[in-house]
Amino acid sequence: AQRVTQPEKLLSVFKGAPVELKCNYSYSGSPELFWYVQYSRQRLQLLLRHISRESIKGFTADLNKGETSFHLKKPFAQEEDSAMYYCALGRGSQGNLIFGKGTKLSVKP
């Protein structure tokens, strides 16, 4: 069964510290993976997708098919990074995304 697991409900770090938000997936096909971010009471916004291999707001994520992971990383966290982060798995041409339960990142000054 297709599944996305984000093991941490809450991650709290200090400003300037490295941050890693974990995401593991279960999917028998070729996965399409995304990270979405939701700032307080706002809409979800795309942060990263694995096929673009780009860095947005200092965040990067690498797809590791061997470990079935797509962890989100940033070397130096900023207070404005505080938000809810969702990992999502795309399934084929229908466009449905399966979301993890989300990790709330809190960056303290």
Place this chain on the structure above:
Amino acid sequence: NAGVTQTPKFQVLKTGQSMTLQCAQDMNHEYMSWYRQDPGMGLRLIHYSVGAGITDQGEVPNGYNVSRSTTEDFPLRLLSAAPSQTSVYFCASRHNSPLHFGNGTRLTVT
């Protein structure tokens, strides 16, 4: 482009009442979907549509109906609201791209 527009932003219903959450997009996206967001549960897919006249059930469809008469609009209907449907509802669309989300509708059922 306005993107994905949801109305209303907030709604309070009494148990048993009905209502329709509106969603419209102006990007000519074929695919549209409805998710509900609950604390500790993430986002769960309610219904989706891959084009006008075509709808299908997602992970949690019970208690909700949808229709897709035009490419632009994808309304979500609650026929008889229940407290378990208290949630934040997001509409999203895509066309060979990541999902674009609306601002959400915060629904409370008392």
